Amino acid sequence: MGLSPNDEKRKNSLANLKPLKSYADCTDESEKERIKEIATKGGKATQECLKKARTFKDVCNTALTTNVSKEKAKTFLGDDVDLITFDEKGMTDMQTVLSVRAMRLSADGNAKFLEFVRDTSGQSPKTISELQITADIMTDNDRALIDKLTARMSATDGKP
Numbered sequence: 445m446g447l448s449p450n451d452e453k454r455k456n457s458l459a460n461l462k463p464l465k466s467y468a469d470c471t472d473e474s475e476k477e478r479i480k481e482i483a484t485k486g487g488k489a490t491q492e493c494l495k496k497a498r499t500f501k502d503v504c505n506t507a508l509t510t511n512v513s514k515e516k517a518k519t520f521l522g523d524d525v526d527l528i529t530f531d532e533k534g535m536t537d538m539q540t541v542l543s544v545r546a547m548r549l550s551a552d553g554n555a556k557f558l559e560f561v562r563d564t565s566g567q568s569p570k571t572i573s574e575l576q577i578t579a580d581i582m583t584d585n586d587r588a589l590i591d592k593l594t595a596r597m598s599a600t601d602g603k604p
Contacts, residue, residue: 467479467480467483507538508537508538508539508542509537509538509539510537510538511535511536511537511538512535512536512537512538512541513534513535514530514534514535514536517530517536517541520541520542520545521541521544521545521548524544524545524548527544528540528541528544543561543564546560546561546564547561
């Protein structure tokens with residue numbers, strides 16, 4: 445079975461790739477210049493990506509701390525707008541509105557929003573490896589049982 449034309453081109457182009465030498469190992473000035481140019485382009489691209497990510501984070505933080513009026517909050521919450529305390533100007537921050545909305549959706553049985561509210565409030569469940577038993581009432585038999593269970597769980601990767 446032969447390669448498609450695109451696969452053939454890719455194979456040929458990959459075969460022509462040569463690994464770059466380190467800058468210190470280069471003796472030819474043109475090669476040093478080429479490595480500098482590639483490094484500069486890579487650095488600029490990395491900075492641009494970081495700037496975009498930082499910008500998105502800033503936009504999200506700004507959106508969450510933006511004040512919204514009671515009327516705008518009512519479009520998100522409907523009759524539940526009375527659950528929020530507004531300041532003397534009739535404003536509150538968007539984070540409060542979104543939190544109440546998430547609580548409302550979780551109360552309606554949406555499991556994802558239940559997890560969101562739980563995790564955001566800092567009540568996420570711990571895994572067995574994160575749990576620490578510090579009670580002094582444990583006996584040696586209890587410790588042996590826990591060791592057996594841990595060994596069995598790691599041997600089966602949590603499968604019964």
